Amino acid sequence: MKEKDRIRHILNTLKKTYGNTGTALHYDSPFQLLIATLMAAQSTDKRVNIVNQKFFGDHPTAADVARLSVEEIESYIKTVGLYRTKAKNIAATSKILAERYNGDIPETREELVQLPGVGRKTANVVLSIAKNVPAIAVDTHVFRVSNRLGLARADNVLDTEKQLMRNIPREEWSSAHHWLIWHGRNVCKARKPNCAACPVVQWCLFEDKNL
Numbered sequence: 001m002k003e004k005d006r007i008r009h010i011l012n013t014l015k016k017t018y019g020n021t022g023t024a025l026h027y028d029s030p031f032q033l034l035i036a037t038l039m040a041a042q043s044t045d046k047r048v049n050i051v052n053q054k055f056f057g058d059h060p061t062a063a064d065v066a067r068l069s070v071e072e073i074e075s076y077i078k079t080v081g082l083y084r085t086k087a088k089n090i091a092a093t094s095k096i097l098a099e100r101y102n103g104d105i106p107e108t109r110e111e112l113v114q115l116p117g118v119g120r121k122t123a124n125v126v127l128s129i130a131k132n133v134p135a136i137a138v139d140t141h142v143f144r145v146s147n148r149l150g151l152a153r154a155d156n157v158l159d160t161e162k163q164l165m166r167n168i169p170r171e172e173w174s175s176a177h178h179w180l181i182w183h184g185r186n187v188c189k190a191r192k193p194n195c196a197a198c199p200v201v202q203w204c205l206f207e208d209k210n211l
Helices: 003-018 030-040 045-058 062-066 070-077 083-100 120-130 140-149 157-167 170-186
Strands: none
Touching: 003 170, 030 045, 030 083, 030 120, 045 070, 062 083, 070 083, 120 157, 120 170, 140 157, 140 170, 157 170
């Protein structure tokens, strides 16, 4: 089978399986999505959603959060991993967004990654969801699953992203990001992939199949 046909089979099957999925993070605005994504590093989406129900309930906008001290933000997010560093970044980012962007978020990756605590992955997530900009954000799930399946063959996040952009049609970048995440959570898990239940196992290049 040609490589492009193998990849197309994988993408078609993932689309059929996870086509209606999106981010698991809860948010009501691009600002909230950015902050939630920033908080999700080294934590679970479930935990972030629990924390932000109260945090965003009390302080829904960038201007609201910008008025808080770092210590006040810490009191809300202390059950999230690396909460002290995140609180500092949330405070600084919120002030920038309130003062320069009227509480919204920038339109480009170049501007987003200038915000405290915002890296390329976070920027790609927010752009694809909030601004409908085609992007592939490579988190731990996307990195693991795409390299196991052979959608990419790279040993670092940036090369994985570049290869996925070449191998996946641009119009599917943002959707494929979610398909790979949910496949990683539900089937292709880090420690013990459930290959016997995998809908794309016949096209997978992972050598240590758990069958």
